[in-house]
Amino acid sequence: QVQLIESGGGLVQAGGSLRLSCAASGGTLSRYTMAWFRQPPGKEREFVGGISWSRDFTSYADSVKGRFTISRDNANNMVSMQMDTLKPEDTAVYYCAARWESWVVVTSSNYPYWGPGTQVTVSS
Secondary structure, three states, X not given: OOEEEEEOOEEEEOOOOEEEEEEEEOOOHHHOEEEEEEEOOOOOOEEEEEEOOOOOOEEEXXXXXOXXXXXXXXXXXXXXEEEXXXXXXXXXXXXXXXXXXXXXXXXXXXXXXXXXXXXXXXXX
């Protein structure tokens, strides 16, 4: 069973950048469809973006499209998300998630594997 762990969170000023990474043990991430979700303070968890198992198709929430980029690093069994032009409303705990199926879906319940999350705080 794959186990995920996120890293790279922190405090950044608005307009800045962060790069989150999701590392895995017990499984090969290139065989999973991966997604990032986030949970802002006092709000529900929401889909941020994902990359499919098949052909590495990516999809993003409208709120981050053009600012966030998801990529794979198969040599290191990792998936990363580059976050640019960060806004205070991007403040949240960010989670990576994995599923066996080959396409990205936006519903968190369709992902059986989750990391513990990493905090991203964007100051204004």
